[in-house]
Amino acid sequence: MDIIRSVEVMQQAALGLRRTGRRIAFVPTMGCLHEGHLSLVKLARACSDQVVLSIFVNPIQFLPGEDFAAYPRPVEADERLCREAGVDFLFYPDTALMYSPDHSVFVEETCLSRGLCGATRPGHFRGVTTVVAKLFNVVLPDVAVFGQKDAQQLRVIRRMVRDLNMPVSILAGPIVREPDGLALSSRNRYLSPSERQDALCLRRALDTAESLVRAGQRSTVVLRQAMRDVIAGVPSAQVDYVECVDDETLEPVEWMERPVLAALAVRVGKTRLIDNTVLTS
């Protein structure tokens, strides 16, 4: 496995691979890798000759007061996991190499990124689309793999690729969960043992919505309330949002006619967790 820290070296390596007709699959991450990321690497390996995984905790997608400085960076463990998973290139750029002091160009999605996490984290998705556009230009992937856990991010990235005509296919990996249902997240390690138990309310809320839909419920007003009720039963949990939106446009819907994305963000103690499921009637 090659470990590359220089943006230029990575781009030259990618151009070289492209010239020899190699197919590059790319898994962009913020590190602190877990089985969720590794499942994306597996998808990447299955559809390419060379897998590039990047680790970059992107400052411009964190808001003031968020956990940028505290975000876990277990470098050696990540490196070992990448080797074991069969990553060919670990791209691990410095912040100073990624952003000039007078950086002034941003990629912005103006529609899908407004609601859900975008509503409470203004500027977050502009940071995400900007860094992903940069990483795509450096790594030059044929395919890039993103997790369905960040459902809104996945849809925003797909829109960016479509609207800017990027020559990249986007592949989505399903959410990977602990045996008890908690979606894997690098932020789970912030949870105390009791919060870890309480965090199961996210999956329980989604289960409740799925059961209601299976039983014929089509009103998203009812579904949202049922999910809120589950969260309300856990004192340490505070709703950031509980939404049912059109799976494609991410616009709120009142009645299920097409696939609906049920998505929620909940603070358990101080830790903000997200989870989601696509409901189909």
Next chain:
Amino acid sequence: MDIIRSVEVMQQAALGLRRTGRRIAFVPTMGCLHEGHLSLVKLARACSDQVVLSIFVNPIQFLPGEDFAAYPRPVEADERLCREAGVDFLFYPDTALMYSPDHSVFVEETCLSRGLCGATRPGHFRGVTTVVAKLFNVVLPDVAVFGQKDAQQLRVIRRMVRDLNMPVSILAGPIVREPDGLALSSRNRYLSPSERQDALCLRRALDTAESLVRAGQRSTVVLRQAMRDVIAGVPSAQVDYVECVDDETLEPVEWMERPVLAALAVRVGKTRLIDNTVLTS
């Protein structure tokens, strides 16, 4: 010469060229080609194996009330000029192929694009950077050639390439002028014979600034006023802006210490013309 209207066909052709190691040079234009454009094609040919020229009158860089609908589109003459100039691919996409009805992703430069033309044409450069990013992703050039006449555009594009790590070199072509000094522009054809004469005031203003600098003048306050005085002497001419800015940051400067971009936009009758020169002490 291949004429391509489909975005997908163009991108596949470009990917094919890239795989066989061909060097692609790209000249993006809005058509209505003149010797200025053809000088860029010459530069493109000199540094590549394959020259792609695009003609696309980009709706999102025109403001309401500007000349988008009226912008000249002499398709057959342009096609002939491209053949004669040795263009390999003429990429000529439909607006409907370039922008989905729900297009929602934009590339925005937030610093260099604020002053000069950006001040009086808000949103213009967002339209430019967005379409150029799109065209780069479709044409996949190694080199792209822009004219120095659109000095601010050139600097904004260079910044975009740097900040988004685009794997493209930007080459600048010098301003091409009529024998009497008028900078070539597709919009010159809007001028009546008497306006055509009056339009020489732009070059005269720049000449005046250059003479003053050669004579030792370093105050841009003086230079600006001298240029304004030249324009003021022509009744059909109305200043949009007359500026002296740092050639790199495009920030206004009062005293020449580094190269200064003298740039002006002047309405002659109803036609808005721009011109510029770099002053060095």
